[in-house]
Amino acid sequence: MSLEITLLPPGQGSQRVTVAGRLDTHTYEDLDEALAPLMTPQLHSLVLDLSQLEYISSAGIRSIFKARKTLAAHGGKVLVVNPQPQIQKVFDVVKAVPLNDIFGSTAEADAYLDAMQRKVLQGDDSD
Amino acid sequence: MLIRLIVPGEYARVEDLNASLEAVLNRHGMARAIRDDVRLIVEELASNAIDYGGEPAAGTAQHELSVDISIEGDLLHLEFRDTGAPFDPLSAPEPDLDAEIQDRAIGGLGVYLIRQLAHRITYQRIDASNVLRVSLRIPQPESEP
Numbered sequence: 131m132s133l134e135i136t137l138l139p140p141g142q143g144s145q146r147v148t149v150a151g152r153l154d155t156h157t158y159e160d161l162d163e164a165l166a167p168l169m170t171p172q173l174h175s176l177v178l179d180l181s182q183l184e185y186i187s188s189a190g191i192r193s194i195f196k197a198r199k200t201l202a203a204h205g206g207k208v209l210v211v212n213p214q215p216q217i218q219k220v221f222d223v224v225k226a227v228p229l230n231d232i233f234g235s236t237a238e239a240d241a242y243l244d245a246m247q248r249k250v251l252q253g254d255d256s257d
Numbered sequence: 258m259l260i261r262l263i264v265p266g267e268y269a270r271v272e273d274l275n276a277s278l279e280a281v282l283n284r285h286g287m288a289r290a291i292r293d294d295v296r297l298i299v300e301e302l303a304s305n306a307i308d309y310g311g312e313p314a315a316g317t318a319q320h321e322l323s324v325d326i327s328i329e330g331d332l333l334h335l336e337f338r339d340t341g342a343p344f345d346p347l348s349a350p351e352p353d354l355d356a357e358i359q360d361r362a363i364g365g366l367g368v369y370l371i372r373q374l375a376h377r378i379t380y381q382r383i384d385a386s387n388v389l390r391v392s393l394r395i396p397q398p399e400s401e402p
Contacts, residue, residue: 155304156272185293187300188367198358216293223373224366225354 133157134182135164144175144243146236150182153190161193169197174206175246177239181212191226198227207231211239258327259285266310266320266339271303274324281326287395291333294374294393299324301367302337302346302389310341314385332376333393338386345380346371346389 133153138146145168153161168176176197198208210232213221221227233239260281264270275296282292303322310320325336346368353361372378377392 155268155300185296187297188370189300189304191366192363195358195361195363199361199363202358215290220297220370223370224352 133160135161137164137168141243142247143172144177145173146177146179148179148182150184152185153183153193154185154187155189158189158193161190162196165193165197169200171204173201175209175243176201176206177209177211177236177243179211179236180214180217183214183217186217186220188224191220191224194226209233209239209242211236258325261323261325263321263323265318266303266307266313266322266341268304268307271300271307271322274303274322275299278324278326285328287333288398291393291395295326295333295335298335298371298374298391299337301371302339305344305346305367306339306341306387309344310339314340328395331395331397333395335391335393337389337391338383340386343382344387345382347378347380 132151134148134150136148136150138148147165147168149161151157165176178194194208201207208227208231210221210227212235213232221232233242260278262274262277264274278295278299279292282295306320306322313320320340321338323336323338325334325338327334349365349368352365352369371391374393375391376394377390379390381388381390
């Protein structure tokens with residue numbers, strides 16, 4: 131089984147990507163390649179929808195770390211949606227993503243992004 | 258013994274190895290959670306052996322990887338052998354999990370994961386092979402049949 135990556139239409143400073151199948155030694159480079167062009171300074175939130183991801187190994191965690199590091203350099207974040215039990219277990223063991231950045235559903239992640247967006251607009255007097 | 262599989266140390270064969278193990282464990286009624294643990298352990302150890310095992314012995318193209326699995330009561334024993342350079346994964350330093358993301362090392366997580374999943378784990382260098390023995394507790398079904 132391989133990995134299926136789908137890029138959804140970008141939002142305001144956010145981008146949702148669904149990752150399905152197995153994210154491991156055999157497939158992590160596909161994810162790295164798919165994410166690389168998205169990693170612009172304008173991207174504040176990369177939302178990884180893991181509902182259909184069945185398995186992750188340390189190679190997959192490294193891809194997520196790479197994305198987190200790249201985005202953190204300009205204050206951006208990786209948010210994770212609906213990790214399945216094996217993925218949640220691996221995330222917990224290696225503390226792959228802060229718990230506050232893991233959401234149960236895309237609706238929850240969207241609500242969080244909307245709230246952030248409102249905060250930015252309210253706090254921004256320059257335009 | 259439930260199964261012993263031996264494959265050449267190359268990435269494409271690791272997937273075959275895991276597919277076979279998965280089928281055997283499934284047939285023996287092992288739950289998804291423990292099948293996933295076995296897959297992870299084999300993938301991590303095989304990747305390490307392929308990436309860091311050094312040159313294979315003269316006259317061979319690749320290192321050899323072998324996996325033995327047996328079940329004893331509520332324990333699953335997995336023995337992983339590779340013919341790579343001597344390497345005791347249990348001597349690897351633990352990663353700092355609480356560092357800020359910018360300061361976190363990107364490697365070292367595979368061995369750490371195995372150590373956390375294992376009920377018991379031992380390493381021995383036997384002849385020209387690294388031998389890692391990992392025992393996993395088989396979760397007892399509570400509600401499922």
